[in-house]
Amino acid sequence: MTNEEYINRAxxxxxxxxxxxxxxNYSELEKLKNCIKEIIRTTIKTIEMRINDTKYLMCSNDYxxxxxxxxxQTKERAKELSVMIEKFKKNRLGIKPKCNISLLELQLNYxxxxxxxxxxxAIIENVDLLAYELPF
Numbered sequence: 571m572t573n574e575e576y577i578n579r580a581x582x583x584x585x586x587x588x589x590x591x592x593x594x595n596y597s598e599l600e601k602l603k604n605c606i607k608e609i610i611r612t613t614i615k616t617i618e619m620r621i622n623d624t625k626y627l628m629c630s631n632d633y634x635x636x637x638x639x640x641x642x643q644t645k646e647r648a649k650e651l652s653v654m655i656e657k658f659k660k661n662r663l664g665i666k667p668k669c670n671i672s673l674l675e676l677q678l679n680y681x682x683x684x685x686x687x688x689x690x691x692a693i694i695e696n697v698d699l700l701a702y703e704l705p706f
Contacts, residue, residue, distance in 0.1 A: 576665075577611060577614075578607070579665060580606075580610055580664040580665050581603050581607045581610065581664075582603070583664040584603075584606050585599055621646060621647075624638075624639035624643050625639070627639035627702065628640070634695075634697045635702075637692070638699055638701060641688045641689075641692070642699075644681060644684060644685055644688070645685055647681065648678060648681040648685060651674065651677065651678050651681065655674055655675060659671075
């Protein structure tokens with residue numbers, strides 16, 4: 571599924587929620603749908619930019635810089651997964667994941683454990699995880 575297909579699908583799911591709970595006419599719903607799509611696009615771009623901000627570190631010859639990038643990328647992905655799970659639990663996600671929510675929670679659990687391991691290694695290996703000013 572492309573980003574645009576995902577955006578359309580998610581926006582349609584949100585609109586379904588509004589149809590049953592509002593007196594908006596078709597034109598107002600279309601405007602709302604376009605706003606929702608733009609919010610989703612902006613969110614996707616923000617996540618991509620955050621990950622993209624670490625790519626120069628991932629390509630470094632210095633293992634400490636790669637380590638820092640790996641830590642921040644994993645942390646960002648875990649944060650976004652956590653937000654997704656919370657939205658799902660509040661019935662505000664807009665889409666239904668194909669896999670069971672407990673599998674996503676298990677994934678988040680292991681991501682957080684992995685982050686803890688990276689933090690411990692950073693202390694042992696004297697890697698300053700905040701050495702670079704990243705925008706997130």
